[in-house]
Amino acid sequence: MSANPSDTVRLTRLIRAPREKVYQAFVDPEVIRRWWRCEPDWSCPSCAIDATTGGAYRTSMADPQGKPFTVFGEFLELDPPNRLRFSWNWEHAPEFGAQSVVTVEFYETVFDDQPATELVLTHERLNTPHERSEHTIGWMGGLGSLAAYFHTHTSVTA
Amino acid sequence: MPEVLPTVRLNKLVRATPQRVYEALTTPGQYPDWFAPGPKENCGDVIIEPWVGGRFRFEMTAGDGNKHIGVGEFTEVIENQKLSYTWTWENNPGFGGNSQVTWELFAADNPYEPGEPATEIVLTHDKLPSAAERSEHTGGWWNCLRALGYFVRGVDPREAMFGDTAAASS
Numbered sequence: 349m350s351a352n353p354s355d356t357v358r359l360t361r362l363i364r365a366p367r368e369k370v371y372q373a374f375v376d377p378e379v380i381r382r383w384w385r386c387e388p389d390w391s392c393p394s395c396a397i398d399a400t401t402g403g404a405y406r407t408s409m410a411d412p413q414g415k416p417f418t419v420f421g422e423f424l425e426l427d428p429p430n431r432l433r434f435s436w437n438w439e440h441a442p443e444f445g446a447q448s449v450v451t452v453e454f455y456e457t458v459f460d461d462q463p464a465t466e467l468v469l470t471h472e473r474l475n476t477p478h479e480r481s482e483h484t485i486g487w488m489g490g491l492g493s494l495a496a497y498f499h500t501h502t503s504v505t506a
Numbered sequence: 507m508p509e510v511l512p513t514v515r516l517n518k519l520v521r522a523t524p525q526r527v528y529e530a531l532t533t534p535g536q537y538p539d540w541f542a543p544g545p546k547e548n549c550g551d552v553i554i555e556p557w558v559g560g561r562f563r564f565e566m567t568a569g570d571g572n573k574h575i576g577v578g579e580f581t582e583v584i585e586n587q588k589l590s591y592t593w594t595w596e597n598n599p600g601f602g603g604n605s606q607v608t609w610e611l612f613a614a615d616n617p618y619e620p621g622e623p624a625t626e627i628v629l630t631h632d633k634l635p636s637a638a639e640r641s642e643h644t645g646g647w648w649n650c651l652r653a654l655g656y657f658v659r660g661v662d663p664r665e666a667m668f669g670d671t672a673a674a675s676s
Contacts (some may be wrong), residue, residue: 353612353628358515362641455510457637466510466637477614477626481519488648 357471357484361491365498367454367465371429373494374452375399383497385409386489401426405434416440429454436471445483448473467491514631514644518651522658523623524611528586530658531609532556540653542566542646545668556583562591574598578607587611593631602643605633627651 363370373379377395384392384407393416395407406420421435432452438444448471455466469487474480520527530536534552541549541564550565550573562578575596582590590608595601608630616624629647634640653663 353517353610353626357517358511358513360510360514360637360640360644362637453510455637459638464637466640468510476617477517477519477612477624478617480517481626484517 353477353480355472355474355480357469357474357480357487359469359484359487359491361467361469361495362457362459363465363467363495363498364459364462365465366463367456368429370465370467370494370498371432371454373497374432375426375428379497380407383493384490385493386486387411388493388496399423399426424449425451445471445474445479448479448483467494510637510640512632512634512640514634514640514647516627516629516644516647516651518627518629518655519614519617520625520627520655520658521616521618521622522625524586524613524625526623526658527611527625527627527654528589530654531589536657537564540657540663541650543649543653543663543667544569545664556580556589558583562593581606582608602631602634602639605631605639605643607631627654 373383375397377397380395380397381392384395386409389412391410393408393410397403397405397407401423404420404422406418408416408418410416418439419436420439421437423432423434425431425433430453434450436448436450437446451470451472453468453470455468457464457466469491471483471487474483530540532554534554537552538549541552543549546569548567550567552565553561553563555561558580560580562580564576566574566576568574577594577596578592580589580591582588588608588610590606593605593607594603610628610630612626612628614624614626616622629651631643631647634643652667656663656666
């Protein structure tokens with residue numbers, strides 16, 4: 349009999365931008381609003397961030413009908429451009445993945461001879477299969493959106 | 507420079523029993539429905555010998571018409587619970603060659619239809635040494651898992667994922 353599955357979702361994604369810029373895409377509200385969504389036709393109507401250790405964040409995404417799905421929490425660690433760690437809660441579903449913890453790591457790599465970033469996202473303390481599966485769906489969409497944002501903004505200079 | 511773990515892992519909750527999921531994973535005739543699906547991608551001949559030392563082999567046609575062949579050998583088989591096999595692209599052995607794929611199936615509560623069966627699938631692809639290998643295999647497996655989730659509950663994956671046109675032409 350296998351042991352229980354881990355309470356952790358861990359995803360990796362290659363992003364065509366240097367890691368300083370990818371890190372910034374997690375702490376700059378103006379950039380977050382351009383990509384924070386789990387489906388291409390969703391939007392990010394609001395984002396407020398105090399990017400300091402212990403600082404709070406609150407970010408909403410909205411479906412095409414405008415229904416908001418808001419996450420909030422606080423920063424546990426900021427180590428630009430290497431690593432970010434923050435707590436995670438949903439306003440509309442307070443029990444779903446409550447006080448789980450997200451760690452985002454940014455590793456330098458090269459793709460098509462250009463500086464690129466391997467992003468490793470770890471979402472811990474997801475206690476049920478439903479929480480793990482839904483957050484995998486959401487992050488796969490979210491990281492796809494982030495990759496698309498940089499793919500279409502590769503000519504933007506620093 | 508710290509090293510990144512050479513591992514991709516994906517979780518997916520599907521609405522079917524572990525037995526049903528295991529059947530889809532070990533029945534060659536079911537692979538074209540869920541394995542490497544795309545609007546233009548198709549899975550061709552499949553060999554599954556689900557015992558230790560048995561072969562795993564599939565052919566798929568990519569959107570550009572090129573054929574890709576994946577080969578491997580089963581290293582662990584526990585009926586309805588676990589499958590593990592080696593993985594190499596025959597025509598591109600430098601890309602993820604001799605990596606390791608493991609499927610684990612866990613019976614789970616069904617949050618969508620309480621009382622009905624569900625399975626948490628944990629798919630691990632290990633020994634992928636580069637960022638490109640990890641990123642590409644993540645995307646490919648995610649499509650497979652989404653399609654498998656539809657397939658085992660009796661929904662046509664191509665229709666659900668790519669719309670009527672793709673389903674009609676596949």
